Amino acid sequence: MIYMWNVSEDDLESIAIGAGILGTGGGGNPYIGMLRAKQLIRENGPVKVLSPEELDESDYIVCVGGIGAPTVGIEKVRDKQSYYALKAIEDFTGKKATAIISNEIGGSNSVEPLIPASLTGLPVVDADGMGRAFPEVQMKTFFVYGIPAYPMAVCDEKGNTALITQALDGKWVERMARAVTIQMGAVACYALAPMTAHQIQTTAVLNSLSLAKELGEAVRVARTANEDPIEALLNVHxxxxxxxxxxxxxxxxxxxxxxxxxxxxxxxxxxxxxxxxxxxxxxxxxxxxxxxxxxxxxxxxxxxxxxxxxxxxxxxxxxxxxxxxxxxxxxxxxxxxxxxxxxxxxxxxxxxxxxxxxxx
Amino acid sequence: MHIGIDVGGTNTDAVLMDGDVLVDKVKNPTTDDVTSGIIACINTLNASKPNDAKIDAVMLGTTHFVNALLQRAGLAHSAALRLCLPATTMLPPLVDWPSDLKDSIGGHTYMASGGHEYDGREISPIDEIELRTIAKKMNDEGVRSVSISGVFSPVDDSHEKIAADIITSEIPSMKITLSSEIGRVGILERENAAMLNACLVEVAAKTVAAIQAAMGSAGLEAPLFFSQNDGTLMQSEFAAQYPVFTIASGPTNSMRGAAFLSGVLDAVVIDIGGTSTDGGMLVRGFPREAIVAVDVAGVRTNFRMPDVFSIALGGGTVIKQNPLVIGPESVGFRLTQEGMVFGGDQLTATDIAVANGVAGVGDPNLLSDINASFAEEAINEIQKRVEVVADQIKVSSHPVPVVLVGGGSILVKNSFEGASDVLRPSNADVANAIGAAISQVGGQVEKVYSLTEMTREEALNLAKEEAISKAIDAGADPGSVEIMDIEEIPLAYLPSNALRVKVKSVGNLDTSKQN
CATH class of the missing domain: 2.40.390.10 (CV3147-like)
Known part of the structure; x- marks a missing residue:
């Protein structure tokens, strides 16, 4: 398999800026997520990024993300919850994930998939379910185009897992997950909606992690060269x-x-x-x-x-x-x-x- | 009467004040040991004061402790203890610290059970045996000072206090800093701030004792107070425990002193030096606080720090023609040799100001080669840039008084966009020391309250009471304490069952209570 690129520590600085821009004012500050990913990349080496076109029909891709209040997340900082959630989905479905995808490229969720990816050695798909930031679980392109928003696993840091195995629609998944998250101390991570390569290729926002990185790089280069960062951003996207x-x-x-x-x-x-x-x-x-x-x-x-x-x-x-x-x-x-x-x-x-x- | 002192990088300034009246001022070079420069100032003022006058208090704003951090000098062998397990482990304490600073304090970190959820539930109970084991290990490793940071200790500080008791009972000599007494919500930044304090407590205790002893041998019996970052005072025994609260007192004292000299409480203060222009905003006499993380010696913290907006423009800023380029290079302190009005050959912002008749220094005849329309274009651009600094730092579009200080303030005209008045106080050269001398005593609380157990009003009242008693504990005259500011910050992405409240109080120093 050919990997497009590897996420290095330096790339994380760019992704944090780019994801902040794509966050359209929300999505939480990527600083802590970036530090967490940096810590793991330092220990385990760069995370591989896979182009959506390169996915194989046998691939089994799980979406992960953080849920809760950003103000709480700066105090009770997330650990490996998205890794636990990924494992819970694998246990429930009886199938091993072969790649991980972000739920949301805007804000702190942009880097969340890098945590389980680093811990498992799995690649991250260069795509997400929003292409920006939105506040609720059901607001993902996957779900708009027929992928069910369940099964979903919501995990805390203590060893608690809640599984949502069935729901009327994505909004119900949001309601149940939000209620569980509050009990978990308003900070949790989830994994949900295992997808095939074809499903990703047709229902995800493609190449968005690369876009976040390129936007961030453009801003950083412009700053160093004393050029206009706005013009640099518009040249990228x-x-x-x-x-x-x-x-x-x-x-x-x-x-x-x-x-x-x-x-x-x-x-x-x-x-x-x-x-x-x-x-x-x-x-x-x-x-x-x-x-x-x-x-x-x-x-x-x-x-x-x-x-x-x-x-x-x-x-x-x-x-x-x-x-x-x-x-x-x-x-x-x-x-x-x-x-x-x-x-x-x-x-x-x-x-x-x-x-x-x-x-x- | 009281004495206000400011220790800067170059000079140590001191003023003798009788109430609000400036009686005497003195300037000495800052000495390597800092303390002897302070004592020289005190002695001069003490000797020149009227015979019947008594000195009630000495207020000191000092760079002692930030210098200790920057030079990694005299820092205690310290440990960071986080009460969090099983949560918040991926980013251990000291995670983003400069490695040489981390090494210079030993870099010991521990994580133990404890900490709270945002709504006050325990993450896990305190494990006494675990903490006793950690305390012994710290002692074996030569740790003399420890910072204790519990997750959500701004909501509930009980675990930090219990852990402190356990460690003290095991190692009585251990110095302890609790994060809940230092910073606000944001574990990494609060823990960092607590750790900076922990590694400074030894040098702080020594410094405070040295200054007090020197004051004693100079025959001065008055109590010693330290200026804090937020413009209020703390007693010297507090300063020995919480040195980190003094590290940004310089800009705060400068702004407050300048405004005091101009007789205004709400104002933009612009300090124009040789290379840069710094702007700050005073609201009811106190600097507006920065809302973003503040970097101290390379460490990310969330202290209460004054918000300062700076640009590279000062009296020595180099000006180029065709096209007009202003800075960022500056001749700095060499202005009086290299500037054209002083006979040099570098065109500077000061030369432009003289050419336009805005400033009157040096010899204007040396500027005959400068094209008048270019000079006008340049001075207008300089004026505009300083006006933008004032505007960036303001809190609303409403015109406010602008107080101009610093040698470079001669660049700026009195017709100032967005200013209700332009003030240029005299004695601005000792504004910092005056800022220290006029300081009051304050208390600040920033906590998260769970609204499942109380109403919003009850939460606000609790916060107000705590802020008032903090001010009284810090030495305020109880009758003079008032609430300065209340800020409510509900938590986003959550149904509103938690409320973050920030309350500030301030009162006059009760000198009768001292000694």
Whole structure:
């Protein structure tokens, strides 16, 4: 088998930046996940990354991720829970995994598959179930296109495992898993939905780990060379600058586990005398230019520091920051009627039709 | 009367204050041992004070301890003990430390049972036999100071306290730092901060004793206080236990002193030196805190630190023409030799300011070759960059007073975008020492409360009471303590059954209670 590349310690620095950008303001800070992966890669050597096209029909690919509150995860830090969950799924199905896939490339979940991969020697598939960050378990392209969201194993660090063997739909899996996670101390990892090569190739967002790495590398290279990191990002991935300016106001409230709110940005340079409002629920969902919607979920709305290209999560937004708001088109899998039903504007309570982000 | 002292990299400054009035000031070079420079200042002020005046207190802001970390000098052989098992093991204590710093303190780490969940449940109970075994092992390894960090100790610190008792009963001489007394939620950063404290306690005890002894032999009976990072004071016995709280007092004292000299409480303070411009924001007299992780001697911590925004622009910044490039290179302290108005041949920001009539130093005739429209373009850009620093550090778009200090402040015009007023205080050269001298006493609490057992109001009241009693414990006059700030941070991605609360209190130093 030919592996595309190996994840080195240095790559992790790039992935952390790229995953932060693809996290669209949410997904949790990748710093701790990056340190965990670094620690294991230091002990066990680089993790192999496999292109989705190179998967074999006999392959059996398990999706892993972290679930819980990011604020708790910085105190009770995750250990090998995703490895335990992978083993639990193997025991339940009686089949050995041959590769691991990320549930979510945005934020801290981008690096979670590297933990069980390093512990088992299995490769990670260069793909994920979102191509960005979303708050709930069912919001994955796999599940939109018919893969069942079960069996799912949720594990804590103590040796507890909960198995969800059957559910009406992905939303029920989310509800049950979230309830178990709270009992486990609001930090857990899961493994779910074993898939075939064909299923990955047709229902996953492909090449997203490489994309995170390339985005991060572009930012790092631009910083070192004193070049514009925004331009560097757009050279890697087609998207556009939605707005540039300075944060004027941040309004935030946390309700029912969601950090909801909006940030108002006053235009600078060519955007002078315009105003952009970005509304968020953990992730950035809608960008309005002087009240007209110019980008909406599932398209990606990413707020980065204008000078350094550093992604800014919603909890760090603050008056005075000079920011650039980038828009990237959502993966095509999200733009179908089924995709939009799961993670389009209506899934977040917006009574607005989705319209493609225009790149020109 | 009281004395405020600031130990900087170059100079040790001291002021004698009668209440809010500056009586006398003195500047001495900072000495290698630091202490003798401090004592020289005290002696000068003590000798020149009016005969009937009595010195009630000495307030000291010092770089002693951060220097000890940077030079890896005098650090105690220390161990980090984490109460966490079976959780939080993949990233052991000291995981991201510079290896030479880790080596210089011995790098001993232990993980044991204990710690809590976010909602106050135990991860596992404390195992006394396990801790006694660890204590013996630490002693065998020559460890003299230990930091104890329990998972979610900001929610429940009981395990850290029990573990401290067990270790003390086994090894009575062991110095102990509890993470719950040092930092906030975020185990790695809090544990790092506690560990920095643990390795500094020996040098802190020695330093405090040396300064007190020297004060005694100088005939000064007044109590000694140390400036903390957040602009409040702590008694010297606390400083000996918690030296880490002093390591960022310099910028805080500078901002507070500058604002005090200008008579404002809410202001942006801009310090323009030879190579850089630093901006900070004072809210009700205290610096706004940084919200991101803070790097101390290469170690990631989550201390309460002042938020400072800096750019490479100062009086010595080199200016290039066609096209206009401002810095980042600077001639720094060589400005008075290399700057064109001083007869040198390097075009600097100061020359541009003189050419435009903004500043009046050196000989303007030496600038006759400079094109007027270029000079105007350059000064406008310099002004804009400093205005951006002020704007980046502000908390809202509302205009606030801007206090300008530092030798490079001559670059900036009084018409300042976003400023309600531009203030240039006199005596700004001893702003740091004044900042130390005017410090009050404070208490801060940052905890996570589970709302299954109490209401939000009860949680807030508990936090307020604890903040007030912390201020009184630290030496505040009980009648003067007030709540400065309350911040509620609900936990995201969870139904709202837990609340993170941050409360700050502050009061006047009760000098009658001292001695």
């Amino acid at each position: 087609p998207g556009k600058v939605l707005f540039q300016g300075k944060i004027m106001d941040v309004d935030r409230q946390t309700t029912a586990g969601f950090a909801k709110g909006q940030v108002v940005i006053e235009g600078m340079g060519e955007y002078e005398s315009n105003k952009l409002t970005v509304e968020f629920q953990n992730e950035n969902l809608v960008a309005r230019l002087n009240s007209e919607i110019i980008c909406i979920v599932p398209d990606l709305i990413c707020i980065v520091d204008t000078e350094r290209g550093e992604p800014i999560t919603t909890e760090l937004l603050r008056y005075g920051f000079r920011v650039t708001v980038l828009g990237f088109p959502a993966p095509e899998l999200w733009k179908t009627p089924e995709g939009l039903a799961t993670a389009g504007p209506s899934a977040f309570g917006y009574d607005v039709e989705y319209a493609d982000l225009e790149l020109t």
